[in-house]
Amino acid sequence: MLAAETLDQVRRMHIRTRRLVDGAFAGEYHSIFKGRGMEFAEVREYLPGDDVRSIDWNVTARVGRPFVKQYVEERELTVMLAIDCSASTSFTSVEQRKTSIASDVAAILAMSAIRNNDKVGLILFTDEVEKFIPPQKGRSRALYLIHELLSFKPRRLGTDVGKAIEFLLRTTHRRSVSFIISDFRAPDYERPLRLAHKRHDLIPISIDDPREI
Numbered sequence: 001m002l003a004a005e006t007l008d009q010v011r012r013m014h015i016r017t018r019r020l021v022d023g024a025f026a027g028e029y030h031s032i033f034k035g036r037g038m039e040f041a042e043v044r045e046y047l048p049g050d051d052v053r054s055i056d057w058n059v060t061a062r063v064g065r066p067f068v069k070q071y072v073e074e075r076e077l078t079v080m081l082a083i084d085c086s087a088s089t090s091f092t093s094v095e096q097r098k099t100s101i102a103s104d105v106a107a108i109l110a111m112s113a114i115r116n117n118d119k120v121g122l123i124l125f126t127d128e129v130e131k132f133i134p135p136q137k138g139r140s141r142a143l144y145l146i147h148e149l150l151s152f153k154p155r156r157l158g159t160d161v162g163k164a165i166e167f168l169l170r171t172t173h174r175r176s177v178s179f180i181i182s183d184f185r186a187p188d189y190e191r192p193l194r195l196a197h198k199r200h201d202l203i204p205i206s207i208d209d210p211r212e213i
Helices: 003-022 026-032 057-063 098-115 139-151 161-171 190-199
Strands: 037-045 067-074 078-084 119-125 129-136 177-182 201-206
Touching: 057 067, 078 098, 078 129, 078 161, 098 119, 098 139, 098 177, 119 139, 119 161, 129 139, 129 161, 161 177, 161 190, 190 201
Parallel strands: 078 119, 078 177, 177 201
Antiparallel strands: 037 067, 119 129
């Protein structure tokens, strides 16, 4: 594919996904994928109705009046997108190939992550990991990921979901929200899936064609 054609596809996909992200999906991402926990912000004077468990007893003893600790949600997430690019995902009996659907889903998730100031990274795999882009923030990162999705040509035909998950475990040490986008037409990935689920918020997304079901 010519570079100009790829750039035009990136531009059109960016416009389409941005509309979705700014519209119906705008509030969904933040409410579904909350931050990693609560981060201490400040102490303030106790008010009726405050949870007594949040009282800061050291400050209270020092000033002679009850004070409470106040926390804010620690929002920043690391989002990983692992996308199956094997031969089986090129199958289609309908208008869109499974690879196109997977790219659309990944682009929406990437734009949503960037919009919420989260880091996003990408793993493209067949029966081996063919491309890894470490997670970063920023609109340019989302556009780069979309470009890689649209221009990528896999070298191999097979599928090994388990190997992709094991790679995720080796390279992504901080807890992440990780999406595995595949038709899951591969054996022996259940054990790596269970192991990854203990360390990451793992969300499998199955892309199927009606003729295959």
